[in-house]
Amino acid sequence: MNNLKSRLAPRRELIDRELDRLLTPSASPAATVEKAMHYAVMGGGKRLRPILALEACLACGGDDSAVLAPASALEMIHTYSLVHDDLPAMDDDDLRRGRATTHKVYGDAMAILAGDGLLTLAFRILGSQPAGDGFAVARCKAVALIAERAGVTGMVGGQVADLEAEGRPFDRERLEWIHRHKTGALLRASVELGAVLAGADETGLGALQRYGDGLGLAFQISDDILDCTATAADLGKTPGKDREAGKTTYPALLGLDGARAEADHQAEIAVAALSDLPGDTSILAALARYTVTRSS
Template structure:
């Protein structure tokens, strides 16, 4: 049997991720409306857009952060599902013809291709509202004040000062050359805001989290959010459609601003590794309980999909 300390971050995560993913998948299936309840086509499409696929990075971050601070797993289910529902809604809307106009997502037809554009718009709307409903109804194990803060943080992350604002910046940047500060500002909003919210929601499920720990976790989340986007940009160039589950080369086709396009491939990788090291430095005070978060940070620049 191999020594656990000799395994790579990806190998160690492969031992832990199935349990996290199974837990959030079961919870999502429970919270989503049943496909045989009216309006059946909408509910069927909602489940199509959410269940059965995806890396589930954001809910995994909720679980790993909460566990690092001693939060019980049952208190983390609703926040984990809430961030994944917001993420799923954003993908459904991003794929629409008026946005990125993609036909493939997670290895199968995008929601508007499997159903139709109007249904896809409604799916995104309904998933977003469901996310806030299940978060507001979090169990009494999470104090009301913490639930209110989680709702506020997720709303900010999803709105015009977060993900939606980042998408607007991304659309406005099409065909333009950005400098590094502008590109990172775009992705701090578009990709990073929801990743930061995932970490913060997990932390808020712990009883009286320390302010110093919250600040450190926020720095960690900001760094891995940018690193995640860098690796996404790299994989869009080097990955295959089969491995990615979405159309490779889409950034070039849409003339989007990317890290490899701005910095070159090698410098983009270097920047990603620097961000991972910055994330790891942020966790110095958290001890062994944050080892899963450390492995996730390293995995982000190692992943192939």
């Protein structure tokens, strides 16, 4: 674990510098929402999605430096979803990444606008980076891909199903659908983005899609477990929210041991998919296994 953290530290620092550059507030009349956007993104976080994009690019033989800005755009999309998710109309949470949520600092209206700003800035970046005619087709593919994974056919659709599931027990098949869309879609999109911008062939892209599917489900099952077992200090957010909302979770369906076993199984599915890739996949494999042992 410590070895993985030391290997990821330079990646996180690189991504944080890029995000800070892209989100530096201006002196314009829109400065308040820009400050709210900066606050939301720069308050910590694992930077898992941009790291996945960079590592997927390398695993497919690409130049990860060309993918830094688009990878950072994924973190903006992820953060916009958290800002909106924390609002009173959604999960109504006061704590995110160990500090006050964006709407508690800037108000509900400004938080909504900050989320809107992050989403649209992300697509501006995805549509223009990497620059140059040589990446034109890949940029178009990337924009269409991320829009599909982040929209109603992916993350947004998963959030809708999750909201409508409150207080309504349902089966494992329905729960898996929610998890694969609400959380898994953007994690899968992260490795797909790296593959597309690296010019990966169908074999490479397919391998990373299988990896992303396994990783995404393992990650959300682990979140379900942590919601039952971790503290606010561990998570940086309020635990027990799923139980309070009456949501069906993997621990509720399978018990903690059963949920852990399923998370482990999905992580190993992800790792097995990496054998079809030409480049170094050691960090991708370690991330899949870290997903099910993490404490936050």
